[in-house]
Amino acid sequence: MKVFPFKIPKPLDQHLIVQVDKEPVFYNRLHQHEEIQISYILNGNGKLLVGDSIHQFSAGDIYVIGSNLPHVFKSIPRQEDAHMITVFFTEKSFGAAFFKLPYLKDLRIFFTNATGGFKVTSNQKDIAQQLVDIQSQQKLQLFVSFLELLEELSKATTEPLSKFIYSKTLSSTEGERLQDIFDFVFKNFQQPISLDDIAKMAYMTPNAFCRFFKQRTNKxxxxxLIELRIEHACQLLNSKKELNINIISDLSGFNSISNFNKKFKKIKGITPSQYQHSLLL
Incomplete structure (x- = not known):
C-alpha cells in the first residue's frame, strides 16, 4: 500500500465510516487522507506526529485530524492491545452544500478548527461516550448521533495540533521518503544524529535534505528532533517518576543537563523540575 495518499476503505453508499482499531500498535505509517478523522483512544499511549508537531497521546484522549493532514500514531507496545474508535467523513459526505445549510452554521467552527487538527480538552467524558455509542448504531440513528457529536465538538474547548498546513497532497515518493526519515529518527533519537547521517539515510545532500524537510514540515x-526528545522526556516524567532529571535527560538524547533544561523551558515554558512538580499537584 502506498503511504500517500491513504484511502479509507468504504462501500459506495456509506458516507460515514466507523472504524475500531484493536491491535498491538496503531497503524504506524505516516499517511494522509481526504477524510476528517475523529478518534477516541480507549487504550494505548505513545507519540502523535501530525503536520509540523509532535504530541503525547494516552488513553482517554480525543483527537480531530483534518483532511489531508499528514499524521501517524506511534504506539508504545504494551501487553494490552492499543484500542481506538474513529469516525471518518468529508465535508462533502452528504453533498457539497449540506454543511453550508443555515441550520448547521454553528458547526462551522468545527471545520475551521479541524483544518490543523485539535485535541479536545473539555467535556471529554460525554464526547467519548458518544463515540462508544456510535459503534453499534445504523442509518438514521447513526446520522443523528453524528450531528450531535459535531455539535459537542464545536462547543468544546480545544488545543490545536498543527499550525502548518501543507498545501499539497504529498506524492508517494515524498511520503515514502518522509516515512523513512521519521522511522529512522523515532528509532535513533536517543543517540547523536548528525545532519550528514540523516541526509545520507535519505539519499540526499545535506543542503537538499534541509530544503526538503523544511518545505514539508515548516521547521x-x-x-x-529536539521537540521529539522533549516529548519523550515528558512521557518519562509522567510514567517513570522514580527517575531523576539527569537520567531522563540522558534517556531523551541530550548530552548535557544544561542543554536539556534550556531546550525544555524554551518549548514547554517551564523547567523539567517545574513540570515534574506540576504532575504531583
Whole structure:
C-alpha cells in the first residue's frame, strides 16, 4: 500500500465510516487522507506526529485530524492491545452544500478548527461516550448521533495540533521518503544524529535534505528532533517518576543537563523540575 495518499476503505453508499482499531500498535505509517478523522483512544499511549508537531497521546484522549493532514500514531507496545474508535467523513459526505445549510452554521467552527487538527480538552467524558455509542448504531440513528457529536465538538474547548498546513497532497515518493526519515529518527533519537547521517539515510545532500524537510514540515530537522526528545522526556516524567532529571535527560538524547533544561523551558515554558512538580499537584 502506498503511504500517500491513504484511502479509507468504504462501500459506495456509506458516507460515514466507523472504524475500531484493536491491535498491538496503531497503524504506524505516516499517511494522509481526504477524510476528517475523529478518534477516541480507549487504550494505548505513545507519540502523535501530525503536520509540523509532535504530541503525547494516552488513553482517554480525543483527537480531530483534518483532511489531508499528514499524521501517524506511534504506539508504545504494551501487553494490552492499543484500542481506538474513529469516525471518518468529508465535508462533502452528504453533498457539497449540506454543511453550508443555515441550520448547521454553528458547526462551522468545527471545520475551521479541524483544518490543523485539535485535541479536545473539555467535556471529554460525554464526547467519548458518544463515540462508544456510535459503534453499534445504523442509518438514521447513526446520522443523528453524528450531528450531535459535531455539535459537542464545536462547543468544546480545544488545543490545536498543527499550525502548518501543507498545501499539497504529498506524492508517494515524498511520503515514502518522509516515512523513512521519521522511522529512522523515532528509532535513533536517543543517540547523536548528525545532519550528514540523516541526509545520507535519505539519499540526499545535506543542503537538499534541509530544503526538503523544511518545505514539508515548516521547521528545521533539528527543531523536529529536539521537540521529539522533549516529548519523550515528558512521557518519562509522567510514567517513570522514580527517575531523576539527569537520567531522563540522558534517556531523551541530550548530552548535557544544561542543554536539556534550556531546550525544555524554551518549548514547554517551564523547567523539567517545574513540570515534574506540576504532575504531583
Amino acid at each position: 528545521t530537522f533539528f527543531q523536529f
